[in-house]
Amino acid sequence: MKKLIVTILIAFAALAPMHLDNDYLRTDTFAAVTIQPGESLHDVAGRYTINEADKAQLIEAICEINGVHADTPLKAGRQLQIPVLADADGGAASRAIAQK
Helix, strand or coil, rough: HHHHHHHHHHHHHHCCCCCHCCHCCCCCEEEEECCCHHHHHHHHCCCCCCCCHHHHHHHHHHHHHHHCCCCCCCCCCCEEEEECECCCCCCCCCEECCCC
């Protein structure tokens, strides 16, 4: 039992810092989005950011928060929680653009 606890703690310590550079995984503000027919995670993330590096981090966060995989087709009508960063004025906008 002691070995199991130690193994779990070591695994957690090793994996925990992996997302420290992803601001989207540290936000507490979310937008609810309903997936439209033919829409992908890339399409959804494109509504919230224009920077490709930010878009990749946003997709990673959407996947983790909603339990989806980036390459899995999304079912129309599914609702996803999208992490949203505060803009410089304290409003809800992800990096450069707000939701269309």
